[in-house]
Amino acid sequence: MLRITADTNVIVSGLNFRGNPRRMLAAAEAGAIRLCVSPAILAEVADVLQREKFGWDVADAKEATDWISQISDNVAPTQPVDVIKDDPSDNRILECAAAARSRYVISGDKHLLRLKSFEGKPIVTVAEFLAILQGRGR
Numbered sequence: 001m002l003r004i005t006a007d008t009n010v011i012v013s014g015l016n017f018r019g020n021p022r023r024m025l026a027a028a029e030a031g032a033i034r035l036c037v038s039p040a041i042l043a044e045v046a047d048v049l050q051r052e053k054f055g056w057d058v059a060d061a062k063e064a065t066d067w068i069s070q071i072s073d074n075v076a077p078t079q080p081v082d083v084i085k086d087d088p089s090d091n092r093i094l095e096c097a098a099a100a101r102s103r104y105v106i107s108g109d110k111h112l113l114r115l116k117s118f119e120g121k122p123i124v125t126v127a128e129f130l131a132i133l134q135g136r137g138r
Contacts, residue, residue, distance in 0.1 A: 001031075001033070001034045002032075002033045002034065002103055002104075002133070003033075003034045003036055003073065003100055003101060003102045003103055004033055004034070004035055004036065004102050004103060004104045004105070004106055004129065005035075005036045005037070005041075005093060005096045005097035005100055005102040005104075005105050005106070006021075006024065006035060006093075006105075006106040006107070006126075007041075007090070007093045007105070007106065007107040007108070007109050007112060008041055008044045008045050008048060008093070009048070009107075009108055009109060010024065010106050010107060010108060010126055011025070011037075011041070011045050011068060012045055012048045012049060012054070013108075015045075015049065015064050015068075016049075016054055020126040020127050020130055021126050023126075023130060024106065024126055024129065024130065025068075025071070027130075027133065028071045028072065029071045032133070033133065034072070034073050035068075035071060035072040035073070036072060036073045036074075036075055036096055036097070036100030036102050037068060037069065037072045037073070037074055037075070037096065038074070038075055038076065038077055038092065038095065038096040038099070039074075039076065040077075040092040040095070040096070041092060041093065041096055042065045042068065042069060044089065044092070045061075045064070045065055045068065046061040046062065046064075046065045049061040049064060073100060075096055075099045075100045076099065077092075077095035077096055077098065077099035078099065079095065079098060079099070080095065081094045081095045081098065083115070083118065084111045084112070084115075086111055087109070087111045090109060090111050090112055093105060093107070093112060094112075094118050097118060097119075097121055098118070098119055102121055103121065104121060104122055104123075104124055104129055104132070105118060105121050105122070105123040105124070106123075106124060106125070106126055106129045107123055107124075107125070108125060108126065113125065
């Protein structure tokens with residue numbers, strides 16, 4: 001099974017909008033891929049959902065993170081990463097990817113995408129990943 005780690009904004013986008021991030025979550029729900037998350041990622045997803053931009057209430061945000069947790073492999077990273085200085089919270093994504101032994105990191109974040117890879121794991125956009133999943137990419 002292909003293991004991936006997606007950044008918080010990809011997950012939040014998948015929960016709020018149609019399009020590629022939602023297709024990625026649907027692939028995880030269908031068992032076509034294994035989305036890997038950590039407690040830090042789930043906490044950040046809940047926090048972002050409750051911000052004014054999205055306006056989810058606490059109960060709905062908890063229900064969403066519970067669902068993400070159910071369709072994912074939950075990992076507890078033990079090795080801290082300090083690669084991204086401009087946005088240290090992005091390091092939590094890399095920690096999860098390393099602990100989960102994910103094959104890809106999926107992101108729309110410029111700090112992560114700028115790295116291009118981390119410990120041999122390509123960092124790609126959702127569109128690039130979906131093309132890979134369909135056999136049209138690297």
